[in-house]
Amino acid sequence: MNALAALPLATATPGWHDLVGLLPELIVAGGFLALMLLDLVVPPARRTWLAVFSGAVLLGALAVSVWGWYDAGAAGRSVFFGAFAYDRLAVFGNCVILGTSLLTVVISPGYLIRRKLHHGEYYSLLMAATVGMMLLAGATSLMVIFLAIELLSISLYILSGFSRQEERSQEAAVKYLLLGSFASAFLLFGMALVYGETGHTQLAQIAASMSRSLPVDPLLVGGIILMFVGLAFKVSAAPFHAWTPDVYQGAPTSVTTFMSVATKVAAFIVIIRLFDDAFASYYSHWSAVVIAVAILSMVVGNFAALTQTSIKRMLAYSGIAQAGYILIGVAVGVGTSLGVQGALYYLAAYAFTNLGAFAVVTVMSGRGEDLDSYDQLRGLWHRRPYVAAALAFFLLSLAGFPPTAGFIGKFLVFAAAIQAHNVALALWGIGTSAVSVFYYLRVTLIMFQRPKEDAPAYEWPRTGVAGSAVLLVTAAGTLVLGVFVVLVLTVATMAQTGTLPGT
Amino acid sequence: MLSDYAPILVFLGICILFGAGVPLLSSVLGPRRPSPEKELPYESGIVPSISARRRFSVSFYVTAMLFIVFDVESIFLFPWATIVRQLRVFGVVEMGVFILVLLLGLVYIWAKGALRWD
Numbered sequence: 332m333n334a335l336a337a338l339p340l341a342t343a344t345p346g347w348h349d350l351v352g353l354l355p356e357l358i359v360a361g362g363f364l365a366l367m368l369l370d371l372v373v374p375p376a377r378r379t380w381l382a383v384f385s386g387a388v389l390l391g392a393l394a395v396s397v398w399g400w401y402d403a404g405a406a407g408r409s410v411f412f413g414a415f416a417y418d419r420l421a422v423f424g425n426c427v428i429l430g431t432s433l434l435t436v437v438i439s440p441g442y443l444i445r446r447k448l449h450h451g452e453y454y455s456l457l458m459a460a461t462v463g464m465m466l467l468a469g470a471t472s473l474m475v476i477f478l479a480i481e482l483l484s485i486s487l488y489i490l491s492g493f494s495r496q497e498e499r500s501q502e503a504a505v506k507y508l509l510l511g512s513f514a515s516a517f518l519l520f521g522m523a524l525v526y527g528e529t530g531h532t533q534l535a536q537i538a539a540s541m542s543r544s545l546p547v548d549p550l551l552v553g554g555i556i557l558m559f560v561g562l563a564f565k566v567s568a569a570p571f572h573a574w575t576p577d578v579y580q581g582a583p584t585s586v587t588t589f590m591s592v593a594t595k596v597a598a599f600i601v602i603i604r605l606f607d608d609a610f611a612s613y614y615s616h617w618s619a620v621v622i623a624v625a626i627l628s629m630v631v632g633n634f635a636a637l638t639q640t641s642i643k644r645m646l647a648y649s650g651i652a653q654a655g656y657i658l659i660g661v662a663v664g665v666g667t668s669l670g671v672q673g674a675l676y677y678l679a680a681y682a683f684t685n686l687g688a689f690a691v692v693t694v695m696s697g698r699g700e701d702l703d704s705y706d707q708l709r710g711l712w713h714r715r716p717y718v719a720a721a722l723a724f725f726l727l728s729l730a731g732f733p734p735t736a737g738f739i740g741k742f743l744v745f746a747a748a749i750q751a752h753n754v755a756l757a758l759w760g761i762g763t764s765a766v767s768v769f770y771y772l773r774v775t776l777i778m779f780q781r782p783k784e785d786a787p788a789y790e791w792p793r794t795g796v797a798g799s800a801v802l803l804v805t806a807a808g809t810l811v812l813g814v815f816v817v818l819v820l821t822v823a824t825m826a827q828t829g830t831l832p833g834t
Numbered sequence: 835m836l837s838d839y840a841p842i843l844v845f846l847g848i849c850i851l852f853g854a855g856v857p858l859l860s861s862v863l864g865p866r867r868p869s870p871e872k873e874l875p876y877e878s879g880i881v882p883s884i885s886a887r888r889r890f891s892v893s894f895y896v897t898a899m900l901f902i903v904f905d906v907e908s909i910f911l912f913p914w915a916t917i918v919r920q921l922r923v924f925g926v927v928e929m930g931v932f933i934l935v936l937l938l939g940l941v942y943i944w945a946k947g948a949l950r951w952d
Contacts, residue, residue, distance in 0.1 A: 345924070364938050367942050452877065550839075
């Protein structure tokens with residue numbers, strides 16, 4: 332009774348500065364509601380205008396986010412009574428997520444029309460998922476983290492089953508839903524234990540309570556590990572990756588493009604916020620688990636990708652491996668300055684590169700079934716040289732060749748591992764990337780082969796202005812991140828300072 | 835710290851004992867005089883006419899889901915109502931936004947025909 336009576340009744344109310352901190356999220360949320368209603372009045376033939384509208388909303392939110400980078404300042408600040416961080420890490424995440432969402436919206440109408448999936452709900456669900464991801468990137472309270480994850484997950488469950496006549500798409504949705512609910516339960520149980528042991532839901536107070544708690548609390552360690560399991564599912568790290576290939580293959584390719592990039596960015600930002608800051612005083616208790624998951628992801632992802640003959644499944648396994656590389660940065664992020672920087676740099680590099688690779692598959696998917704098997708790529712170089720060159724460039728970046736973004740990203744996380752005196756971890760990374768070269772080059776070589784005379788080549792559609800623009804932007808981004816390293820690294824460094832702003 | 839959870843463990847034990855014990859006791863102590871009428875599925879006293887394992891119209895599920903959604907949302911009004919005076923204008927605006935979002939959802943499902951029954 333006394334504890335209840337001591338609770339202060341929330342008479343303080345949030346003000347304008349709280350709303351400013353959430354402005355990009357509010358814009359996209361408003362766009363989501365507006366799109367839901369617009370879909371009711373826009374005739375089916377004019378649905379491309381819905382894409383234009385959502386593009387405009389996302390562009391506006393992106394502009395506000397860029398302004399927020401300066402408005403939040405180096406220290407950042409906490410809004411809504413510590414539930415939400417308005418700092419450069421959140422803004423960095425917002426920019427990457429909004430950029431991904433925007434590029435996805437640009438390639439979507441053409442693809443959806445070809446696949447006869449052009450429903451208005453697609454755009455509103457995409458916006459809802461984007462809001463969830465943006466909230467996740469800024470969340471500093473366990474409740475907000477959970478709500479944001481549910482918002483993005485539920486939207487993505489529906490989107491992955493969006494091609495509802497297709498059995499594989501239904502399968503993807505059901506698998507994602509069932510396994511995702513499991514992961515949410517793990518996360519929630521972990522949160523319950525962390526809350527139970529510290530008595531707080533806000534990360535800053537949890538961090539303070541943890542640094543006080545001596546001796547080490549086994550339930551708290553259990554809670555941290557359970558939360559990591561839930562989040563590792565979202566970034567599809569092994570051994571929580573089993574859903575990834577099936578969902579990525581079954582979902583419509585434009586949805587895969589979006590969720591393979593944006594979900595990972597949002598979940599990794601919250602992982603960095605939690606593990607490299609809030610749980611930093613328990614570093615010695617969770618680091619072994621994160622390192623084990625990182626190594627397992629790199630090994631499982633890269634070796635499983637070797638045997639694939641479907642480009643979507645190959646990219647799914649490659650995404651698992653990339654999650655492993657980013658986890659290296661997270662695992663050594665507490666003791667070193669390079670760890671978090673490297674992870675953030677890798678995230679930006681991964682966003683451009685993987686978005687580009689999936690965008691090629693989306694843009695080249697014709698009527699009927701999705702472009703999927705390696706055979707359907709045979710001879711792409713002879714018919715669509717620019718598209719084939721772009722895909723080859725993205726695959727080289729994923730493999731980590733200079734002068735691409737992937738090379739710098741890998742270099743930074745391996746350097747961080749060495750800085751943390753964990754040379755073995757860096758060697759695991761280098762060894763598995765050597766394996767990965769094989770399957771990336773295999774796809775590249777297939778594109779350069781001449782098509783067989785008797786086998787009917789896949790009917791690649793025209794790239795179109797929208798598709799070309801997206802491929803150009805992602806290729807340019809991959810190149811810029813690979814060449815102008817100092818510029819982007821400065822941004823990543825600025826983003827990592829103070830991931831938990833004081834109230 | 836861990837010992838703080840001892841009451842929960844005791845509570846869990848009592849719950850399991852009670853949950854398993856009561857049906858067990860009633861099956862041991864209770865009289866059983868089965869008759870064909872008693873073995874029928876309970877349908878509020880009406881004799882079942884067809885098997886229960888048939889497909890239902892999807893409208894049942896849609897309606898039930900929509901009911902649950904709006905029903906659960908309305909629960910939030912009750913705690914809000916107790917402190918709305920302390921929250922002043924902010925509380926009213928906040929709940930207004932909430933209700934507005936719900937209303938947009940209602941408009942959407944109405945226009946999509948999810949409430950029509952045929």
